[in-house]
Each structure stands twice: as C-alpha cells, then as structure tokens.
Amino acid sequence: MAAxxxxxxxxxxxxxxxLDDAPEILAMWREFTAHLRELGDATEFDFDEAAYRxxxxxxxxxxxxxxxxxxxxxxxxxxxxFSYDIDRSMRLLYxxxxxxxxxxxxxxxxxxxxxxxQRIAADFNARRLVWFVHNGNQSALDFYASLGADPxxxxxxxxxxxxxx
Amino acid sequence: xSPPVSGQPIRPPTIRPIAPxxxxxxxxxxxxxxxxxxxxxxxxxxxxxAKAFREAGFGPxxxxxxxxxxxxxxxxxxxxxxFGYDVDRSLxxxxxxxxxxxxxxxxxxxxxxxxxxxARIAREFDAGELVWNVYDPxxxxxxxxxxxxxxxxxxxxxxxxxxxxx
Numbered sequence: 001m002a003a004x005x006x007x008x009x010x011x012x013x014x015x016x017x018x019l020d021d022a023p024e025i026l027a028m029w030r031e032f033t034a035h036l037r038e039l040g041d042a043t044e045f046d047f048d049e050a051a052y053r054x055x056x057x058x059x060x061x062x063x064x065x066x067x068x069x070x071x072x073x074x075x076x077x078x079x080x081x082f083s084y085d086i087d088r089s090m091r092l093l094y095x096x097x098x099x100x101x102x103x104x105x106x107x108x109x110x111x112x113x114x115x116x117x118q119r120i121a122a123d124f125n126a127r128r129l130v131w132f133v134h135n136g137n138q139s140a141l142d143f144y145a146s147l148g149a150d151p152x153x154x155x156x157x158x159x160x161x162x163x164x165x
Numbered sequence: 166x167s168p169p170v171s172g173q174p175i176r177p178p179t180i181r182p183i184a185p186x187x188x189x190x191x192x193x194x195x196x197x198x199x200x201x202x203x204x205x206x207x208x209x210x211x212x213x214x215a216k217a218f219r220e221a222g223f224g225p226x227x228x229x230x231x232x233x234x235x236x237x238x239x240x241x242x243x244x245x246x247x248f249g250y251d252v253d254r255s256l257x258x259x260x261x262x263x264x265x266x267x268x269x270x271x272x273x274x275x276x277x278x279x280x281x282x283x284a285r286i287a288r289e290f291d292a293g294e295l296v297w298n299v300y301d302p303x304x305x306x307x308x309x310x311x312x313x314x315x316x317x318x319x320x321x322x323x324x325x326x327x328x329x330x331x
Contacts, residue, residue, distance in 0.1 A: 033253060041320075043253050051255040060290065062250040062257055081249050084228035086195065086263040087202070087209035089217040091228050093328070097252045121328045124226065128328060132321040141322070149326040154207075155298040157318040158310050160280075162259065162287040162295055 010071040012109045014116045017065040017077065019057050022049040024074040025067065032099040039136035063096055066116050068109050076100035078113040082124060093121040095131035110143055132157075176237050178275045180282045183231040183243065185223050188215035190240040191233065198265040205302040229262055232282055234275050242266035244279040248290060259287040261297035276309055298323070 017025065026049055033045040055062050056079075065079035076099055083092040095117065100109045114129075121129055130152075133140045183191065192215050199211035221228040222245075231245035242265055249258040261283065266275045280295075287295055296318075299306045 029252065045253050047252055047255045055250055055257065062248050063252070079252055082228055083247060083249070083260060084221055084262055086213050086245060087199070087207070087211050089213045091221065094249060096250055118328055126328055128325050130323065130325045132323055135320055135322055144324055147326060149324045152323045152325050154301050155323065156301055157296060157298045157321065157323065158315045159294050159296045159318060160310070160313060160315040162284045162293055
C-alpha cells in the first residue's frame with residue numbers, strides 16, 4: 001500500500017441496515033466472497049436478497065447489521081448477532097461479516113464500523129466482540145491486529161449437521 | 166468418569182426446556198463443569214451464577230435458551246444454546262454454548278439425548294448446523310462429539326476484542 005497520500009474519502013456515515021439495503025449489501029457481499037475465493041476459501045457461497053430479508057428482518061431474524069456510506073455511496077457493512085459466554089458470565093457480540101469496499105479502503109470505514117459495533121455491544125451489556133477470519137485472509141488479520149484484537153487459541157470449533165443427529 | 170454399570174437398567178432421560186426454577190440445578194451442574202475445566206487448566210473465571218442464569222436466560226434481552234435432562238427425576242445434564250447465522254452459506258446455525266452431563270450418569274445416553282433434542286430444535290428453526298467450541302485439553306468432549314460424527318473446523322481463526330472505546 002502506498003505510503004501517505006491522505007485519504008480523500010469523506011468520513012463515513014454509519015446507520016442500521018434496512019430492508020431496502022438488500023441490493024447494496026448483496027453487491028458488497030459479492031465483492032467480499034470474490035475476495036475470499038481468491039484467497040482459497042472453498043465455501044459454496046450462497047446468499048441472496050431473499051435470504052437477507054428473511055434472516056435479517058423476518059419473524060425469526062438471526063442477524064442485525066450496520067452499513068457505512070461515504071459521500072453518499074455504500075462503502076461497507078457489518079452484520080452481527082449476540083451470544084453468551086457461560087464460563088465468564090458475559091454477553092458477547094458476534095461479528096458475522098465485515099467488509100469495506102476496496103475502493104473505499106484507508107478512509108477509516110472499517111474502524112468506524114467497529115466503533116459503532118462497540119457502542120451497540122456496550123448498549124447490550126456485551127463485553128467482547130468475537131468473530132472468525134479465514135486463515136488466508138491476511139489483510140483482515142492485519143486490520144484486526146491493528147485494533148488490538150487477539151486470536152483465541154485454546155479452543156477448537158466443531159460442527160455437526162442438524163439432519164444427521 | 167465412572168465405569169459403566171453393566172446390566173443395570175437405567176431409565177431413559179427426560180428432556181425439557183429450561184425454566185427459571187432450574188437455576189439452582191443448572192448452577193450446581195455448571196459448577197461441576199467448571200471444576201472439571203479448572204482441573205484441565207482452564208483459566209476462565211467460571212463465575213456463572215443463578216442471577217446470571219435468570220437474567221441472561223429469561224430477562225427481556227435473553228442471550229440463550231436451553232434444555233435440561235433428568236434421570237429418575239434427578240438433574241442429569243443440561244445444554245444451553247442460541248441461534249446464529251452464516252451469511253456466506255445462507256445458513257442458520259445453532260450455537261451450543263454449554264453442554265454437561267453429570268459424571269455419575271455418564272454412559273447412559275444423556276449427552277446423546279441432549280444433542281438429539283437440540284438437533285430437533287435446530288431443524289424446527291430451519292438451522293442446518295450445530296456449532297460449538299471445545300477447550301483443547303478436554304479430550305472426553307472431543308471423543309464424545311466425534312462419536313456423533315462432528316468435525317473440527319480448522320480453516321478459521323477465532324478472534325476477540327474487549328468492548329472498550331477504541
């Protein structure tokens with residue numbers, strides 16, 4: 001990355017996601033998954049406007065989110081849900097996804113999204129943000145390290161298909 | 166873990182949703198779980214209590230739900246969970262945040278029955294996967310989950326940051 005040129009991006013405006021954001025979120029999500037694919041993520045990416053509306057705004061909604069605009073244009077988004085750590089008696093906020101458009105980088109959009117999420121978490125009395133990073137995603141690992149985040153290394157995540165149990 | 170009591174019949178576990186009145190039972194079992202984790206080297210504060218159970222499990226902004234197992238009317242185990250979402254796969258998830266079966270009632274299908282019931286709850290909610298994490302030294306847990314067909318997730322790094330002003 002070039003040293004120094006001052007970011008010319010207007011400071012981001014952050015607000016909660018709305019139903020009408022579906023096309024913009026999906027456009028940015030496609031950029032994110034193209035980026036992950038380049039890094040070797042083999043996930044069968046599958047998300048669309050119907051899934052956005054149903055899971056973000058339906059009766060059994062499972063995520064919430066915020067969207068950033070710079071100079072009136074969509075610049076990034078962050079989706080989350082809450083969780084709980086029994087061992088520490090502590091509410092958590094899970095960041096499901098965070099993406100800043102490549103053309104909008106270095107203008108503080110990612111940091112502004114995280115700061116707003118910190119505020120939302122504090123309102124909910126959550127004491128940590130947690131999230132996953134694909135191991136190949138070095139720019140994400142660097143960004144989060146710059147915020148002071150640490151990898152959690154003493155635990156292994158597991159999964160099981162619901163239909164098989 | 167106590168040895169299998171061969172030939173001794175034990176009644177199948179009864180599983181039902183947790184209720185606020187289960188606070189003392191769940192906290193007693195959670196205390197056993199905490200002692201077990203502590204013995205394995207876990208440094209977490211392990212400070213879950215009845216007040217936290219009621220507030221986070223039944224308050225206005227509940228953070229988890231759960232089920233409790235009884236064998237011969239005695240509390241035998243519990244499982245706490247919440248729902249989540251994997252955007253990249255459009256997949257609802259069920260996060261298991263705690264599962265414990267009392268040591269004296271192991272090997273009688275209590276854990277398996279709790280997992281089967283939570284899988285049923287997941288399917289009802291249209292969630293396709295159960296996910297959870299295991300403290301690395303907890304070999305018994307890995308053995309149990311792998312006996313159910315569970316797999317380890319190795320391609321992701323889990324990260325965390327405290328909620329403080331950046």
